[in-house]
Amino acid sequence: MSYTSGGLAMLKSVENTLPTSEQKIAKYILSSPEPVITMTVKELAEQSETSSAAVIRLCKSLDLKGFQELKMRIAGDVQKPSSSEYRDIDKGESIHHIIEQMTHNGVQIIKETEEMLRREDVEQAVQDIHEANSIHLFGIGASGLVAADGQQKFLRAGRYAFYLQDPHMSYTTLSNARENDVAVVVSFSGETKEAVQFIRLAKKNGMKTISITKYGSTTISQLADIALYTSSTQEAMIRSAATSSRLAQLHVIDTLFMSYVSNHYDEVIQSLDRSRAAIDQHKN
Template identity: 80%
Template sequence: MSYISGGLSMLKSVEQSLPASEKKIAQYILSSPESVITMTVKELSEKSSTSSAAVIRLCKSLDLKGFQELKMRIAGDVQKPSTLEYRDIDKGESSHHIIEQMTHNGIQMLKETDEMLRREDVDQAVNEIHHAGAVHIFGVGASGLVAYDAQQKFLRAGRYAFYLQDSHLSYTSLSNASSTDVAIVISFSGETKEAVQFMKLAKKNNVKTISITKYGSSTLSQMADIPLYTSATEEAMIRSAATSSRLAQLHVIDVLFMTYVSNYYDEVIESLDRSRAAIDHKQ
């Protein structure tokens, strides 16, 4: 990307959960984003009838470095061409329209996820995975499919990574984890009961934790040492299908894996060659 963006998506994602003063600022920005780009903190606080302190608190609520980053992201949003919104699939739609809409939803979710992922957090997560004695991965339902994908990728890369489908077995395994281990917990909402329990157990055992959740404050993202975010857009279609959100989670895993491969290329290639040879029936 030639510019950073995502400020407006971030504000829309957390708007309803913000305290009153921060909510007023968010609503003002969303109603007039172009004008905010050139404002100071004081000017924005006056325009939104709040205070400079509330503007600073809003930036912290968005998990941004400061008002300057928020303005840069909004400026990036203003430069982007407008896009279609997510749309539900109606009864009796043609396969042509379904293909078109699902493709659009997936692309939009990936673009928004790109905006939510902080590069420094990805680099830190990859570094922790590389130095981990073991990588414990947890997810339930559709997030479990993502956890399984992460397991097979990092196993092939030479990491001792595992995902256990039975949550009780996952808790048992994690209860014997070392403080040198890493736990990756995946949940779109960040509130899945089993995932929160897994995170609590990891923290109790002093295991380094990485969360993959939708953008915004959640139990998992607040507890994690390294929170990674996907787009927070709620899918219009039946939530149990977890279509675009699952795609976004898989994208984050792919980003982690490919960054890991790039950073530790020589040793990963050796591991990939060994794993390929091990399953090659011609050997």
């Protein structure tokens, strides 16, 4: 996309967790986004019956640089064609409709996750990974599958990467990590007890920390040195949430990995070739 967007998705993601005054502003913007594009802070405060200070606080709650960035993102949203909401699968659906709906949900969450990822944060994360002696990844449940995928990718790229399914073994391995190691914590909610313990232990050891969570202020994203966000998804949460959230998390891991490969192509491509040759030889 040639324009910055994602403002409306960000507001929807955190609307129900905001303080009352900020929530009033969010509701006003979501109901009438177009006029906001040309408003000043004072005008938005008057229209939403709040205060200029509340507008500024909302921008901080969204982890944006200021009101101007929020307006730019909303302007980008207004330019985009509208799309239907996420929808869960019901009993007796046709295979044709399931394929269509799951494809739509997948495309939607990846597009929204693209809007949540700050380019400078991805760049810094890639640099920290390159400078690290080893990479320690952690996740529970579906997030654990994403952490395992990250491990195998960076192992093939010639890096020391650790992911252990047992949290206690992960803590044990992390307790021997050093300051020049990096921890990558994957948790959709950003509040998973084991993941919070993992990132706190990593910080206690002086490690650089990277989180991959849904958009919004969570314990894990607040603790992380670099917080990478996925869309929080608007789909029904009863059955298929892990499907879309996992896809979004994998997209972030792929983005980190491909950015790492691109930035350090000459050294990484040799490791990838060696790992491929080792696998091919084993097949034979």
